[in-house]
Amino acid sequence: MFLLVLSLSLIIEKVILISIILGGSLGVAMYSTWAERKVAAVMQDRRGPNRAGPFGLFQPLADGLKLFMKEEIIPNFSNKFLFILGPSLAMLMACMTSAVIPWGPDITKTDGGVISLQVADISIGVLYIFGVVSLGVYGIMLGAWASNNKFSLLSGLRAASQAISYELAMGISLIALVMMTGSLSMREIVAQQHGFWHDGYFTWNFFKQPLAFIIFIVCSFAELNRAPFDLAECESELIGGYHTEFSSMKLGFYLFAEYINMFITSVILSTLFFGGYNYPGMDWVALHVGPVLFSIIGVLVLLGKAIGFILFFMFIRWTIPRFRYDQLMNLGWKSLIPLALINMLITGAVILYFLK
Amino acid sequence: MDIQHIIFWTLCMLTLGCAVGVIMSRNPINSVLFLILTFFTVSAHYVMMNAQFLAIVNIIVYAGAIMVLFLFVIMLMNLNGDTEPQKNTLVQFAAVISGGALLLILIAAFKSTISGIDGKLIEYGQSTDIGLIKNLGKVLFTDYVFPFEIASVLFLSAMVGAVVLGKKDKEITTVEEM
Numbered sequence: 001m002f003l004l005v006l007s008l009s010l011i012i013e014k015v016i017l018i019s020i021i022l023g024g025s026l027g028v029a030m031y032s033t034w035a036e037r038k039v040a041a042v043m044q045d046r047r048g049p050n051r052a053g054p055f056g057l058f059q060p061l062a063d064g065l066k067l068f069m070k071e072e073i074i075p076n077f078s079n080k081f082l083f084i085l086g087p088s089l090a091m092l093m094a095c096m097t098s099a100v101i102p103w104g105p106d107i108t109k110t111d112g113g114v115i116s117l118q119v120a121d122i123s124i125g126v127l128y129i130f131g132v133v134s135l136g137v138y139g140i141m142l143g144a145w146a147s148n149n150k151f152s153l154l155s156g157l158r159a160a161s162q163a164i165s166y167e168l169a170m171g172i173s174l175i176a177l178v179m180m181t182g183s184l185s186m187r188e189i190v191a192q193q194h195g196f197w198h199d200g201y202f203t204w205n206f207f208k209q210p211l212a213f214i215i216f217i218v219c220s221f222a223e224l225n226r227a228p229f230d231l232a233e234c235e236s237e238l239i240g241g242y243h244t245e246f247s248s249m250k251l252g253f254y255l256f257a258e259y260i261n262m263f264i265t266s267v268i269l270s271t272l273f274f275g276g277y278n279y280p281g282m283d284w285v286a287l288h289v290g291p292v293l294f295s296i297i298g299v300l301v302l303l304g305k306a307i308g309f310i311l312f313f314m315f316i317r318w319t320i321p322r323f324r325y326d327q328l329m330n331l332g333w334k335s336l337i338p339l340a341l342i343n344m345l346i347t348g349a350v351i352l353y354f355l356k
Numbered sequence: 357m358d359i360q361h362i363i364f365w366t367l368c369m370l371t372l373g374c375a376v377g378v379i380m381s382r383n384p385i386n387s388v389l390f391l392i393l394t395f396f397t398v399s400a401h402y403v404m405m406n407a408q409f410l411a412i413v414n415i416i417v418y419a420g421a422i423m424v425l426f427l428f429v430i431m432l433m434n435l436n437g438d439t440e441p442q443k444n445t446l447v448q449f450a451a452v453i454s455g456g457a458l459l460l461i462l463i464a465a466f467k468s469t470i471s472g473i474d475g476k477l478i479e480y481g482q483s484t485d486i487g488l489i490k491n492l493g494k495v496l497f498t499d500y501v502f503p504f505e506i507a508s509v510l511f512l513s514a515m516v517g518a519v520v521l522g523k524k525d526k527e528i529t530t531v532e533e534m
Contacts, residue, residue: 082385123488127412134420138392141424145385145431153431160424167421184489 018119021098028303029259030060032310036259039314067252075245078148086143087246087253093136094260100125101267102187104277104298107291117295118187125186126174129268130167133223137163139257140225140232140242147245155241158325159232162222165332166229170219172340173212176347177205177272190271196280206273211343213273215336220265222332224258227317231325266309270302277302364404371397384430388423395419409489 034049034056041048049056074080104117122128137160144156181189193203206213222229233241243254270276277298286294323331374397377390395418402411496504 079385122408124408124412127409127416131412131415131420134416134424137424138427141427141431142389145427156431157428160428164421164424 013115014119017117018099021103021119022095025095025098025260025263026256028263028306028310029256030064032259032262033063033255034060035310036314036317039311040318043315043318064252067249070248072248072250073245075148078245079146082142082146083245084250086139086141086146086242087250087257088139089142090136090139090257091253091260093132093139094257094264097129097132097261097264097268100128100186101264101271102190102276103302104295107295117299121185121187124184126178126184126189126272129186130171130174133170134163134167136223136261139254143246143254144242147242149245151238151240152242152244155232155234155238155244158238159225159242162225162229162231162328162332165329166219166222166336169215169332169336169340170223172337172344173215173219174272176212176340176344177209179344179347179351180205180208186271190276190278193275193278195278195282196275203278204273204275209273209343209347211339212347213269215340215343216273217269218331218336220269221313221316222328224261224265224313226258226262226313228320228322229328230322231328234322262310262313263306266306266313267302269309270305274305360404364401367397367400367404371401384433385427388426388430391426392419392423395423406488407492409492 037059038048038056040046049059052058052062074083099119100122102116102118102121106117107115109115140159141156144152144159147153177189178184181192183189183192189205193205195203197203201207221227225232232238233243235241238244243251246254279298279301282298285297289297371394374390374394378387378394381387381390395414399411399414399419402408402414
């Protein structure tokens with residue numbers, strides 16, 4: 001059995017960190033809804049939300065208030081407990097992933113103590129993310145089934161089969177990356193991508209595993225249930241999909257969980273493939289600024305990369321039409337999984353041949 | 357009684373409670389949810405034993421994939437009370453016997469493990485890291501490589517079997533829709 005060693009200062013530190021991360025991801029998710037509408041507007045030559053506040057910046061607040069104020073309807077003949085559990089689970093799982101992400105370089109205090117900007121440095125960080133992702137589908141499935149609505153049920157089944165199919169390719173693509181870094185800890189993976197250039201090659205994993213990155217990002221679209229893979233909430237076939245029967249803030253939770261997931265996925269993509277908080281010339285910066293400022297710059301760099309990915313998710317949503325269901329399954333099972341397997345084999349062969 | 361014991365006994369209560377919930381619930385969906393909770397509490401036990409890898413794999417494979425499929429199937433069943441098939445007494449009798457036999461085997465296996473555990477404890481007792489992924493991988497690919505490969509062949513054959521079963525007849529061509 002392991003030893004439980006907890007000090008009060010550590011607990012306070014972690015509680016503050018968790019609050020900042022949770023508040024931060026909620027804030028980013030809130031403004032992602034605004035950004036999504038702005039991006040859609042720009043791409044369709046419209047103005048987008050511009051009434052509430054400057055540039056419509058208070059629009060998310062208005063939307064949130066509206067969702068809170070609306071009447072809450074629970075359909076008769078539905079399982080009330082599961083009906084409420086569905087959106088709660090979706091939200092919970094969306095907020096849980098951020099625990100293993102290293103948000104910035106460690107801050108070394110003047111008395112020699114180290115403040116880590118990572119809630120939990122567990123040795124199996126990548127697997128933890130997988131665990132949470134694979135549980136994320138329960139929120140949708142339970143809510144969909146408990147709605148007692150055929151369209152919702154269909155949507156829940158679609159979401160479940162889609163999530164399971166794409167998790168496989170996602171996992172195999174990451175195995176190649178894990179084989180290369182030799183570690184499952186997020187902290188270690190980021191540390192190995194230090195700086196930008198080392199020993200005559202890029203340090204970022206994107207340049208070492210481009211195929212894995214492409215597979216991973218396609219799969220994350222599917223895991224997020226976002227266009228072009230938003231079969232689960234396909235309006236033209238399924239009304240609203242799994243959240244057809246949900247009203248008020250329970251609907252809000254589903255929508256919000258999707259945006260939190262998008263933010264966290266963007267952070268994970270930047271952490272795993274684009275160096276996390278590392279940036280070119282960071283050693284020079286570390287020499288010239290204090291440790292706190294250095295960490296803050298690191299966090300901002302990570303957030304910048306994540307926002308880039310969020311914008312990419314949005315551009316794709318408004319440019320590529322939705323897949324048909326059989327196309328989705330064919331892409332997942334017949335293209336992505338074999339590609340990921342080949343990538344894994346090649347990586348293994350290269351490691352065996354060159355790095356022995 | 358230190359904090360580890362408190363956590364351990366609380367977890368044991370939770371595990372047993374959830375496991376009993378699986379067989380006591382009338383609604384199959386609730387049974388599945390209790391089973392998922394059981395997997396979580398078992399994973400918590402693994403974490404207590406510092407076997408993080410086992411814990412997370414238990415969650416990914418069982419709670420994350422297999423139980424989703426369970427739920428998938430149960431959601432498609434018609435769960436109205438009046439369409440529930442009448443259970444045959446013979447089937448119930450057979451179920452009790454096979455369940456009891458399984459219990460016996462489990463207890464026997466458990467007993468033989470306990471009697472053989474003293475030697476193992478000396479071997480591994482020095483480090484608490486045996487459950488970590490590196491050590492697990494080493495043991496799996498050196499000492500237990502043969503059973504490991506056999507198990508993978510077994511999985512492969514199951515997979516091939518599933519594909520064969522799922523293969524459609526050539527004459528019937530339907531659009532694959534969920």
